[in-house]
Amino acid sequence: SQTIHQWPATLVQPVGSPLSLECTVEGTSNPNLYWYRQAAGRGLQLLFYSVGIGQISSEVPQNLSASRPQDRQFILSSKKLLLSDSGFYLCAWSPNHHQPQHFGDGTRLSIL
Amino acid sequence: QQPVQSPQAVILREGEDAVINCSSSKALYSVHWYRQKHGEAPVFLMILLKGGEQKGHEKISASFNEKKQQSSLYLTASQLSYSGTYFCGTERRGANNLFFGTGTRLTVIP
Numbered sequence: 644s645q646t647i648h649q650w651p652a653t654l655v656q657p658v659g660s661p662l663s664l665e666c667t668v669e670g671t672s673n674p675n676l677y678w679y680r681q682a683a684g685r686g687l688q689l690l691f692y693s694v695g696i697g698q699i700s701s702e703v704p705q706n707l708s709a710s711r712p713q714d715r716q717f718i719l720s721s722k723k724l725l726l727s728d729s730g731f732y733l734c735a736w737s738p739n740h741h742q743p744q745h746f747g748d749g750t751r752l753s754i755l
Numbered sequence: 756q757q758p759v760q761s762p763q764a765v766i767l768r769e770g771e772d773a774v775i776n777c778s779s780s781k782a783l784y785s786v787h788w789y790r791q792k793h794g795e796a797p798v799f800l801m802i803l804l805k806g807g808e809q810k811g812h813e814k815i816s817a818s819f820n821e822k823k824q825q826s827s828l829y830l831t832a833s834q835l836s837y838s839g840t841y842f843c844g845t846e847r848r849g850a851n852n853l854f855f856g857t858g859t860r861l862t863v864i865p
Contacts, residue, residue, distance in 0.1 A: 675851065686757070687797070687842060687855040694851055702852070733796055740851045741804070743787060744844070746796035 645670035649734045649747030657755055662707075662721040664750050666734030669715065674736040676717040677744060678709055681731040693717060694740075729754045756781060758845045760856035767833045767863045775828040775859045777843030786819050786826040787844040787853060790837075797842060800828075833863045 649666045656662060668674050678690040689702045691709035699709050706725060710718045717734060731751050735744040758779040765773055777786060785804045789797040801811075803819035803826060811817075814831045826845075830837055840860045844853035 677852065679855075686857040687844075689852055689854070692852045700851070740846065740853075741785065741802075743799040743802055744789075744853065745799065749796050 647734065647736055647745055647747040649750060651750055652748065653751045655753045655755060656724050658726055659723050662724050664719040664732055666717045666747055667715055668736045671738065673714060674738060675740055676711060677735040678717065678719050679733040679735065681733060687733070724754050726754050728752065756854050758843055758854060758856040760843060760859050762859060764860040767861065769835060769863055769865055770832050773830045773833060773861060775841050776825065777856050778825045779845045781824065781847050783821065783824050783845050784848040785846040788817055788828050789842045789844065790839045791842065792839045835863050835865065837861060838863045
């Protein structure tokens with residue numbers, strides 16, 4: 644069966660520090676991968692999605708970037724975090740865009 | 756491009772029914788429904804691919820009116836476990852991603 648792993652579960656970072664969140668999927672190949680951000684009590688904002696290695700589409704201009712160095716690995720990065728980057732970050736995968744998305748447990752990021 | 760959900764919040768007593776609506780200003784290819792418990796990740800409930808299609812999951816069902824670009828989620832005989840925030844995700848033809856609504860917070864009380 645397929646599983647998705649996301650880490651860390653919680654992270655506290657100072658303003659201006661770098662960020663790297665990692666997501667990996669097991670039990671499938673060539674999945675669609677997604678990064679979402681959810682502010683407290685709010686909806687899901689799509690940040691990036693990828694349909695293959697090295698293929699990244701950005702939905703929202705920001706100081707974040709994403710990379711897909713391997714088929715089942717998706718990384719969210721920032722060189723300098725802003726206070727507004729705080730939130731709940733969720734990684735998700737689907738076999739293709741017509742299929743359900745399955746979410747990781749999320750990373751709760753707090754910027755101080 | 757974000758679909759609009761209504762109501763924003765609803766409180767039910769166990770056994771009562773509820774309807775959550777999701778509407779888009781764009782033509783839709785499919786609608787997905789998810790439920791998120793507090794502090795947890797969203798969990799997939801169902802997907803509707805064809806106009807007029809209805810699907811069910813336990814006592815939760817949904818419909819999709821392709822012409823009106825709307826979907827509705829029906830929760831019947833609600834249980835305490837139904838509490839959470841419900842999101843619809845809309846897929847446009849030719850797109851590789853979903854746009855999620857703002858969510859409907861459902862609270863079921865004894």
